[in-house]
Amino acid sequence: MKVSIIYASTTGNTEAMANSIKEAVASTGAEVVFGTADNADASSVTSSDVILLGSPAMGDEVLEDTMEAFYTGIESGLSGKKVGLFGSYDWGDGQWLRDWEERAKAAGATVTESLMVHLTPEGDDISKCQEWAKKAL
Ligand SMILES: Cc1cc2nc3c(=O)[nH]c(=O)nc-3n(C[C@H](O)[C@H](O)[C@H](O)COP(=O)(O)O)c2cc1C
Secondary structure, three states: OEEEEEEOOOOOHHHHHHHHHHHHHHOOOOEEEEEEHHHOOHHHHHOOOEEEEEOOOEOOOEOOHHHHHHHHHHHHHOOOOEEEEEEEEOOOOOHHHHHHHHHHHHOOOEEOOOEEEEOOOOOHHHHHHHHHHHHHO
């Protein structure tokens, strides 16, 4: 199984989530494609069995810019794919992830329940990321 984990992160919080997720996915023996949205190869991602994408809540409950650009580029290739969305936030209630889920569903993806962590993942958050990753496969 090939699993892509692509993320954007401005201060390292979503990156820390992505690293925990990567560790859990790699431990299952899956082939992992891992990297940032500004540097990711769209065709390698859309040819994956499972696509896990991370972005912090930015602007006013929107995706971080490089993830918005990358995601727009792969959106038409998500039909029939298993997709999981994650990210860090601060003061909101998760609207950016709910909107992103709707977009992915509209693109024809099967979307796992999203995972959000308040600011920096610490304590239980790390194991939550790892459990989420295994369920998302
Ligand atoms: C310009 C800017 C806009 C933000 N907008 C939101 C927002 O709309 N909702 C929210 O819950 N948090 C918002 N945040 C907080 C970030 O989502 C939060 O700091 C997050 O942990 C950043 O994750 P990162 O280190 O992966 O970039 C914003 C932060 C900045 C700097």
